[in-house]
Amino acid sequence: MSDAIIRQLAERVPMGSRVLDLGCGDGALLAYLQQHRACTGYGVELNDANVLACVKRGVPVLQLNLDQGLSLFADQSFDVVLQIDTLQHLRNAETMLQETARVGRMGIVAFPNFAHWPNRLSILKGRMPVTRRLPYQWYDTPNIRVGTFDDFQVLARKNGLQVLEAFGLQDAHEVRWMPNWRAGTAVFKFKGAGA
Amino acid sequence: MSLIAIPRFMHFPDALPLQSGSSVRDYTLAYETYGELNADRSNAVLICHALNASHHVAGTYEGQAKSEGWWDNMIGPGKPVDTRRFFVIGVNNLGSCFGSTGPMHVNPDTGRVYGADFPVVTVEDWVHAQARLLDALGIEQLAAVMGGSLGGMQALSWTLQYPARVRHAVVVASAPNLTAENIAFNEVARRAIVTDPDFHGGHFYQHDVIPKRGLRIARMVGHITYLSDDVMNEKFGRELRSAVVDAQGQTTEVGEYRYSTQEVEFQIESYLRYQGDKFSEYFDANTYLLITRALDYFDPARQHQGDLSAALAKTQAKFLLVSFSTDWRFSPARSREMVKALLDNHREVSYAEIDAPHGHDAFLLDDPRYLELVRSYFGRIAQESHP
Numbered sequence: 358m359s360d361a362i363i364r365q366l367a368e369r370v371p372m373g374s375r376v377l378d379l380g381c382g383d384g385a386l387l388a389y390l391q392q393h394r395a396c397t398g399y400g401v402e403l404n405d406a407n408v409l410a411c412v413k414r415g416v417p418v419l420q421l422n423l424d425q426g427l428s429l430f431a432d433q434s435f436d437v438v439l440q441i442d443t444l445q446h447l448r449n450a451e452t453m454l455q456e457t458a459r460v461g462r463m464g465i466v467a468f469p470n471f472a473h474w475p476n477r478l479s480i481l482k483g484r485m486p487v488t489r490r491l492p493y494q495w496y497d498t499p500n501i502r503v504g505t506f507d508d509f510q511v512l513a514r515k516n517g518l519q520v521l522e523a524f525g526l527q528d529a530h531e532v533r534w535m536p537n538w539r540a541g542t543a544v545f546k547f548k549g550a551g552a
Numbered sequence: 553m554s555l556i557a558i559p560r561f562m563h564f565p566d567a568l569p570l571q572s573g574s575s576v577r578d579y580t581l582a583y584e585t586y587g588e589l590n591a592d593r594s595n596a597v598l599i600c601h602a603l604n605a606s607h608h609v610a611g612t613y614e615g616q617a618k619s620e621g622w623w624d625n626m627i628g629p630g631k632p633v634d635t636r637r638f639f640v641i642g643v644n645n646l647g648s649c650f651g652s653t654g655p656m657h658v659n660p661d662t663g664r665v666y667g668a669d670f671p672v673v674t675v676e677d678w679v680h681a682q683a684r685l686l687d688a689l690g691i692e693q694l695a696a697v698m699g700g701s702l703g704g705m706q707a708l709s710w711t712l713q714y715p716a717r718v719r720h721a722v723v724v725a726s727a728p729n730l731t732a733e734n735i736a737f738n739e740v741a742r743r744a745i746v747t748d749p750d751f752h753g754g755h756f757y758q759h760d761v762i763p764k765r766g767l768r769i770a771r772m773v774g775h776i777t778y779l780s781d782d783v784m785n786e787k788f789g790r791e792l793r794s795a796v797v798d799a800q801g802q803t804t805e806v807g808e809y810r811y812s813t814q815e816v817e818f819q820i821e822s823y824l825r826y827q828g829d830k831f832s833e834y835f836d837a838n839t840y841l842l843i844t845r846a847l848d849y850f851d852p853a854r855q856h857q858g859d860l861s862a863a864l865a866k867t868q869a870k871f872l873l874v875s876f877s878t879d880w881r882f883s884p885a886r887s888r889e890m891v892k893a894l895l896d897n898h899r900e901v902s903y904a905e906i907d908a909p910h911g912h913d914a915f916l917l918d919d920p921r922y923l924e925l926v927r928s929y930f931g932r933i934a935q936e937s938h939p
Contacts, residue, residue, distance in 0.1 A: 429892045
């Protein structure tokens with residue numbers, strides 16, 4: 358994740374929030390939130406090297422498999438739950454979305470938008486897209502859930518999520534006009550029906 | 553760099569009140585320290601030991617090359633808990649048999665050896681005794697308290713009994729209490745000892761015998777539970793003891809079954825008997841009973857109707873918890889219970905689940921992910937500014 362994208366996402370997190378970052382990677386975003394936005398919280402990560410990187414940075418990290426759910430976390434126990442480039446790796450993506458809304462007063466989800474125009478072009482040519490944003494071949498991609506900006510809106514509605522903000526990110530710029538065509542990354546800020 | 557360890561002893565004349573209502577007085581604690589206490593006395597790390605270990609945590613004794621401390625891969629100059637930065641203290645618990653006052657010593661009230669009359673000691677009692685040692689060493693607050701297994705229980709208990717005296721707790725392969733299955737294993741071990749005719753109700757010292765048969769079986773049972781099925785199969789499989797290794801290093805089985813019910817037939821039997829024999833030579837039978845009981849009794853949630861989150865509300869420390877995937881005696885699920893209770897209390901906690909094949913024993917072994925993690929965590933502690 359580039360520093361510019363970290364700043365874009367961090368801006369959406371209110372100052373002083375208690376944050377849960379699902380699939381926190383090396384902890385860069387959480388470290389930024391701790392230092393620049395007075396946030397506290399935890400990362401959740403499965404990968405050994407990432408867990409180590411978080412500990413080295415002083416980011417509290419929990420080594421858990423997200424496919425086993427969020428039963429460790431109480432209802433509405435975080436101000437913000439982040440799922441940055443995580444949703445597309447999860448077998449139970451819909452359940453995790455519901456869990457995000459249960460655990461957090463607010464959720465922020467970012468994932469690669471499969472409907473970004475270069476991807477559409479590639480599919481039109483008959484090949485699965487391989488881009489900077491989606492650098493994998495179809496046979497080795499860890500992205501087991503491929504969805505679009507518009508797909509997420511449908512899923513959010515189905516689950517009764519209230520979308521507070523939705524936009525695309527392309528080259529670290531916000532894309533407000535036709536994000537489903539024009540943005541490589543989809544970003545949604547939402548809260549659950551009960552929140 | 554080699555570290556020379558020097559065992560020290562501190563005498564405590566005043567009675568230590570115990571959880572049972574009993575007390576011990578005129579007792580001695582054996583301990584070792586490594587590294588230097590800094591000027592503001594803020595770099596002390598206390599290491600708590602598990603069932604059969606001692607105050608000899610790191611280094612070797614002068615002139616005894618093979619006398620490495622039980623956590624020598626973890627603690628020492630340049631090791632994950634770096635004694636060039638931290639002042640590390642290892643202490644032998646009361647009731648043990650490695651130098652601190654225990655059942656083999658004389659009860660000052662009766663002038664006779666304690667034997668079975670040594671009072672039942674708990675994790676909480678040990679922590680109080682350790683705190684008195686720290687008082688005597690002039691250490692008000694620990695940079696960290698660390699332990700594995702039963703040692704992890706002591707580390708956790710420190711954060712409850714003396715919350716302001718602990719900045720970090722590192723709790724490895726531990727649990728907030730023992731499960732029924734775990735107590736059951738302890739009970740098998742205790743029955744093996746107590747029913748040995750040489751036990752004499754715990755007063756075997758005056759009969760000049762040692763209940764070695766009981767100790768051997770206790771150790772054999774324990775040893776099985778510290779390993780994983782996979783690692784045991786990998787190490788021993790169904791290999792027969794009669795198998796021989798030829799000049800090319802190839803293992804060939806000359807062996808036919810002996811068709812004997814009592815001879816050692818399989819390698820695993822031979823290994824367990826060897827471990828049992830070795831253990832029975834140095835471990836005290838009454839100590840084994842005391843320490844397994846301390847394990848059974850530990851249950852900080854008990855005063856809170858089983859609510860661990862309520863129990864851990866007292867903690868102030870930051871935590872690192874580590875578990876090992878194949879540890880079925882202190883399973884990852886037990887560590888996650890502690891993580892959950894700390895999360896409920898908004899405590900700072902990191903948790904790693906190391907995918908290691910070695911079962912409970914993994915906490916003493918050289919897994920680079922595990923050692924690097926602890927090294928990094930202590931690296932952060934060393935950088936922290938503190939009041």
